[in-house]
Amino acid sequence: MDLPDYNPQQPLVYNPGRYREDLLSLEGPSTSPELKTEPDGRPESEESCPICGDKVSGYHYGLLTCESCKGFFKRSVQNNKLYTCVEHQKCPMNLSQRKRCPFCRFQKCLAVGMKREAVRADRMRGGRNKFGPLYRRDRQMKQQKVFHHPLNAPYWMKMESTQTQRPTAPHDPHLMRNNPTAPLSFDALHHSHVHPPAVGHPGAPVPLDCNLNADRGLAPLSLPYSGLYHRSFPGYLQEKGEMPYGYSSATTNYQISDNSFTARSTPASSPCSTPSSSTRTPDAPSSAPLKPNFLDHLLEGEQDEGQLCAKVLASLQREQANRGKHDRLNTFSIMCKMADQTLFGLVEWARNSALFKELKIEVMTIVSQAGVTLSSLVSRTQDLVSKLKAFQLDRHEFVCLKHLVLFNPDVKSVQSRAQVEQTQERVNRALMEHTQQSHPRHSDKFGQLLLRLPEVRSISLQVEEYLYQRHLLGDLPCNSLLTEMLHTKHS
DNA sequence: TCCTCAGGGCCAGAG
DNA sequence: CTCTGGCCCTGAGGA
Secondary structure (H helix, E strand, C coil), X not given: CCCCCCECCECCCCCHHHHHHHHHHCCCCCCCCCCCECCCCCEHHHHECCCCCCEEEEEECCEEEEHHHHHHHHHHHHCCCCCCCCCCCCCCCCCCCCCCCHHHHHHHHHHHCCCHHHCCCCCCCCCCCCCHHHHHHHXXXXXXXXXXXXXXXXXXXXXXXXXXXXCCHHHCHHHCCCCCCCCCCCCCHHHCCCCCCCCXXXXXXXXXXXXXXXXXXXXCCCCCCCCCECCCCCCHHHHCCCCHHHCCCCCCCCCCCCCHHHHHCCCCXXXXXXXXXXXXXXXXXXXXXXXXXXXXXXXXXXXXXXXXXXXXXXXXXXXXXXXXXHHCCCHHHHHHHHHHHHHHHHHHHHHHCHHHHCCCEEEEECCCCCCCCHHHHHHHHHHHXXXXXXXXXXXXXXXXXXXXXXXXXXXXXXXXXXXXHHHHHHHHHHHHHHHHHHCCCCCCHHHHHHHHHHHHHHHHHHHHHHHHHHHHCCCCCCCCHHHHHHHHHHC
16 A cells, blocks of 8 residues: 655655544555665665755764765755755656755755754854764664564563663654744654644745645644544644744745744643742642633743644654565554654653642552553544534633643542642642633533543553553564553552 | 764855 | 855764
8 A cells, every 4th residue: 555645855745634544544554665674684774864864973973874965954054054945845756866856955954854944053163963863863763764674673682772871852842842942843742843833824835745735724633632632723823923843925925034943942832831830839739720822821831732643643654664664564554653752752742731840749650551552542532532523622622621631530640639739729620610601501611621531541550550551462563652651660 | 071963054066 | 145055073872
């Protein structure tokens, strides 16, 4: 089965209605050029620059690229170059044509994951940058991919590297921020890049290898919590001036921003960096009168769910396309990778949650439930999603539910249980007031929403249990945050 | 202390 | 003149 509309040289046209099919199609061989192999068995793709196909000379600004693209990227960022494309921003990019359109070349640099932040503002020579862990992990994963087929790799081997190397860099918080001050940062989860679904410039070409149709109103359905809330604020991002990942589709020019990346190291969406966070009173979260902007305060740390889904999809598509003919991920492996990357997103979200930062947690442990099957999980999850979709959640309700799931006083080893309960109560109150105000005719909405939470928790526990069983069988396809979490929780 | 390697600078060549 | 890209230097961090 071919990967729909995918060609490494052409942006992939994303059709939300085919999201599920896209994921399924990831299993089959892609239509991307067959990956040749070196005499020693290493995929040649490891030796070719993802931008132009030239020979790579090492890791540069976030990923393996050739010397030429390294220099081009460096000059572009250092000199704040402003390029324009005389064509349709879809110029082919290869060894012979890479010089023709610097606009498209720079686009592709960003799209494949080169990081402007890695170009040093102070121009200091030498040394190592903050992406060291990224390079190490990437290298490790590449090695593992080559020498150990994921599904054949022994369990202990996976655990060994899982425990020695935390998967950090590809999900660097800096790469996941919604940063309105960064006009041109495509950095995203694991080199994946998406068009902001709410930006609303239908005609604007998207310089990415995983494009979203501009009319994509609802998030894809394939992720557990996506598409649950109704977009009550179609222009939300625009109104707030937020352009996630810095992409401005309103212009065909790239304005390379200043190199003040150090000032942007704290995610702008982080409540700690916003004035409103100063109104927070960690000491008495429940006794403090509810600020009218409490819900907005919660929303400040929110990622767009559609973006998260699209990032995961783009990443998977890229990885699948880069795999050898006989090395393609099967459905379960794809699901595990989805879960892993979604987990990263959730962890990042939780870490950025001002409320969660107040917590002191030793180790997250869970209670196991046994005897689950994948089909029953899918069925239960689909039921839950259907119920939640029927509620047409708005962003405020959705973020409240997320916080209520996160702040679970039943989780062991939470040191300040009282604080968790207080926070839960506070969010509860905010949710109740919001539903009463925004849905006065639907007075029962608050209660109905709360009734869904036990099921959410129950399903999540079953999913964990199921994955752990597969994990013990050595089925989990890769070293990941997911396997690490499962191991930690069961150890 | 040495080695590795990624970012920066230099400069000849191309257009 | 600007841009490109290959080569070399630098120096933080790891062994």
